[in-house]
Amino acid sequence: MNRTLLRFRLKHSLPGAAFALGGLILFGLLMCGAYQAFGMDRNLAEALPGSEAMLRAMLGERGALMWDLTSFLAMAWRHPIVLAVIAGMAASYGSAFLAREVGDGTADLLFSRPVTRSRLFWNDLAVSSGIMAAVTVLFSLSLWVAASAMGLSPPGVAQFFRAGVLTLAFALALLAVAYLVGSLLSDGRRAMAISAALFIAMYMVDAVGTLWDRVEPLRPLSLFAYFTPLDSLKARPEGTGNAIILFAVAAAAVALSHVVAGRRDL
Amino acid sequence: MYAISTDSLTKHYGRVRALRGLKLEVVQGTVFGFLGANGAGKTTAIRLLLGLIKPTSGSATVLGRDSVTEGADLRREVGYLPGELAMYPWASGQELIGLLGGFYPETPWRRELCDALEMSAADLRRPIREYSTGMKQKLGLIQALQHAPRLAILDEPSRGLDPVIQRSFFDLIRRISGRGTTVFMSTHVLSDVEHVCDRVAIIRAGELLVTDDVDSLRRRKVHRLEVTLAQPADMSWVLETGASLTELSYPPATYVIETADRLGAVLRRLGELPVVGMVSERPRLEDVFIRYYEGQVAKP
Structure with missing residues (x-):
């Protein structure tokens, strides 16, 4: 690892990441506060018969829904705002390494140093994945702290840890896919737009597939289908299985983008 | 010993043949000018030398290392100024130099460079987003030369520099060359080449036209004489010598004579005529360059 490069990348990525994390934590606090202040357990339980389909789509849950705090927290975790922040960060970081460097012309400066592309790739990935890990883990932790501090009796910290690991796996899978897109293109904005469009398409497949049986067979193609914090919070084995699948996708996409980045012209 | 040596170096982008069988040898310690119009293939050749792109065929050796398989190692001793200089606008000049210099052992040379190019600590x-084009170019030169490389590859180095800084830049090139650094300079500004280069190569449409010493190339120039006579005279003898003749005006009787190698004979005959004025411009490399570009000179 090149320390100067790590410091440089961190310095210029941290403000944005801190802003995103602050937003996520604030969102979690508001959700927990709203749950407590407005008795949302009762309200949502009463509303459940009419809005179960929508809630199931949000949770990525195929089976019958039992409404309680755990389901509410899982809904907060998979809320479109949270997903948009995580996917946006992944698309932005993934497109920055090669596509944006080449498109902006800064690749000529960076890649003409006495360092292999492979090393630059791992450096960049270390910074991006480190930031994604910090954001997802701190967000998960903040939800547990907020729910506990408000006396909501959330699931144990072990379940939160599992959900945090699942969120990290999900974020890394998105990040790796965005890296792959970025490795193939020479324009940062285009790479970011394509990654974002891909993520939206995957989300739609997952959400619609939850509700509509004809689309359901396509759900395994969507990374969102494996992001099931409700499984982790309820300590179901599916949560661990999904985390493994997401980590495997991340590893495969990273390996592929590493090969592409090493072979392409700059 | 060659600092750069290429063998049939070829690069195609789809159907576009950016570089065709380039064979180039740059002797260590020289200042080498790589001349060509925009789109001639200069930048493609440089990017191949640095291992940023891979050749379609052929090979390039830089400081004894293969550009494809030993790219990272060869870049340790190379300083590179890109032609289309893009920088991280949010970073400061200091940060950028620190980032790019962090890949090499530290040298005291950076301070000297900043002084020579009049780049203060405050600057x-x-x-970088507040920098003018000239300041960015100076920063580009500092980052390229700060580690005292054995080979400096400079793509359009004088672009955006004001005349005063250009002069400092040429002095700088002579200084680093005096210390043994090989300078490979791509440009289409012929005065840059005339100022500092020992040898020059001319490239057109991806194909090398000629490689020669600057002085030797200059000797291939066309001498252009603008002669004014007291009264009109029969000038058909000019054509007999193999020179070309253009009647410019009358009165006064002014003729333009252009000759590559019959200057002595022309001057002797002119001595017999009532010459009242004669203008002979300093030989320009530009004339040679244009003649090569227009295909008036056969490839050697």
């Missing part, structure tokens, strides 16, 4: 603390 370096400012964000």
